Amino acid sequence: MDFALTDEQKEFQKLARDFARNEIRPVAHIYDDTEEVPWDVIKKAAKLGLTSYRYPVEYGGLGISDPITSLIMTEEIYWGCAGIGTAINGTGLAATGIMVAGTEEQKKKFIPQFCDPDNPRLGAMGLTEPSAGSDVSAMATTAVKDGNEYVLNGTKQFITNGGIADVHVIFAQTDKEKGWNGVAAFVVEKGTPGLKMGKKEIKMGVRASHTAQVILEDCRIPLENRLGGEPGEPTHISGLAALKMLERTRPSVGAAALGIARAAYEYSLEYAKERKQFGKPIIKNQAIAFKLADMATEIEAARLLLWKAGWLVKNNQPFARGEGSMSKLYAGDVAVKTATEAIQILGGYGYSREYPVEKWLRDAKIYQIWEGTAEIQRLVISRMIEQNG
Template sequence: MAGTPEFDLYRPAEEHDLLRQSVRALAEAKIAPFAAEVDEQARFPQEALDALVASDLHAVHVPEEFGGAGADALATVIVIEEVARVCASSSLLPAVNKLGSMPVILSASKELKERCLTPLARGEGQFSYCLSEPDAGSDAGGMKTRAVRDGDAYVLNGVKRWITNAGVSDFYTVMAVTDPEKGTRGGISAFVVEKEDEGLSFGAPERKLGIKGSPTREVYFDNVRVPASRMIGEEGTGFATAMRTLDHTRITIAAQAVGIAQGALDYAKGYVRERKQFGKPVGDFQGVQFMLADMAMKLEAARQLTYAAAAKSERDEPDLTFFGAAAKCYASDAAMEITTDAVQLLGGYGYTRDYPVERMMRDAKITQIYEGTNQVQRLVMARNLP
């Protein structure tokens, strides 16, 4: 089967294997040592950002013409997967940089791309994505943030909620209503708001179950004046751009889930080989072996589906919407099951913060929720059956 066109669509090439090796080495040396502290103190993983920027791994998806690596979708997935294996919070650095900048890549003018993507590629500015609101989560089309034309600019007013890396990022892709009468069919537009824009402010960090090192805040727009040149695409195309973006970036959440699950499985495997009960390693018991087998099976299925979806993303294929939703949904469900089983395999120790699997279990939960709950993913899949 290895030679069939279908398999070659997403089989990692030699350069992907080399990339994995280099990212894993960096993650274990420069990110893993701080993962527990970042979680315990709920602080931004600055060490991870510095390491990723120094190795040009913070935004590998940026096209070469804007100073980026121009990496394909699978390479981006591998970077996120390997960082998430040791620290889920840190994996959101490259993941959210792609989420925030993808609308610009898909729809913006060349001038706007140069303004935003060039500093992103250099590590001089991060991106966030502002879609959700207090009353518009799964129903993103119900947003209330307004953008009113005023001469050669638009004036934005409203609130966005659950914004990852808010307050840290320098660029914010913001969806706002420009024509209330048209709704999602031409009434929503996309803009790039910059951190220094007057009237932009941020709420207090949310107190979360997991990914504590990734700040999540509300973003407030109080008469924020944005030049019309910072509109992404044409007026009224914002919602379509937002949905296209999620088709591509849900795969990064799948990658994060795969990485978290891999980290939990790796730790559990090592533990049951060393932990002895009844005179022999716990891993010698058939019940434990079956648990590990199921964990590994689900993980590999999630990985292959994620890589297949990455190939669809790279080629922007018609069935990407289905595959992106399927990868995100399956991988996150698998990660929740695998991390929970890892805690079980460590017994009482797994329930303590002295071991990393309880953090991984908490971190895995959000992958079932953000960028569209898994209930919404199932709706998306049902409406886009191949």
């Protein structure tokens, strides 16, 4: 067991940390106020390979496949700003769906679009619906085969990059009677008639990331845009299988939450060292010191859970006890708790928008909700330990 980072991991950690410090932090408050897509930052990230490093070289990426390296970089980027981090990394959900379920032809067509350093394109994954979040079996969006096309109808809710993405990966029911097994994934390209953006959400946090409804009205796409091809073809992978494989991305969501937690901890630690009350720095007060001790301990524990999950992915081991869900669940809870305690340490200043800690709490809360709520993660874990101990 070796916790030392490799030279390559240190290099990429520094790249991401410097970018977060120099390019993300100085403008984070601006995009938090305006809730606009941070295109200038996305373009700079693309130039450095921060939008494409995890994709294979043959599709234009940097070929960094080590999941722990990816977790390290995600933590650093989101230490800068979770909203801008999501704007940079949100495309990864659609790309992962294509990498997991797509045919070679589909990968060659779509993945290079996400790797273009001069003209970065956005991806979106459409899974959640107004009446179907964690319960995918209640999905109402349909895909009906009609000759050489599929016709998609339905509404997707709370979609990152929804309606503005160049490539939407949409999950839909092809056969309602089959339940989960009737779910398939389809690529819908920008400009396709019948694809439009619904309401753009005005959010509590991660406000630099665009979130909106995606509406599909008699949206026609060619048969070749069904990910994995048609059932019965040698390349076919079901939408259900793709969804199960996407569970392996949960640690990266946890790494983003960890970045927020670390940002809040570091800021409140420095504040506690400098702020004086009754003639001494407030860190000398046990009430404050113990809060910081708990923060430091929980951040360290969250990182170890994440790296363990990354190690399992790297070694093609299953999440037999729900380790992916454990890492996402714990990191999300730690982010919310750490940001809350940071505000408490700063007192009135923590509640003021002049200081960044209130933003970190607003950003942190979503990590107990999206990509599977904290309750769903506990459900997954409880079922896994019931089976496997």
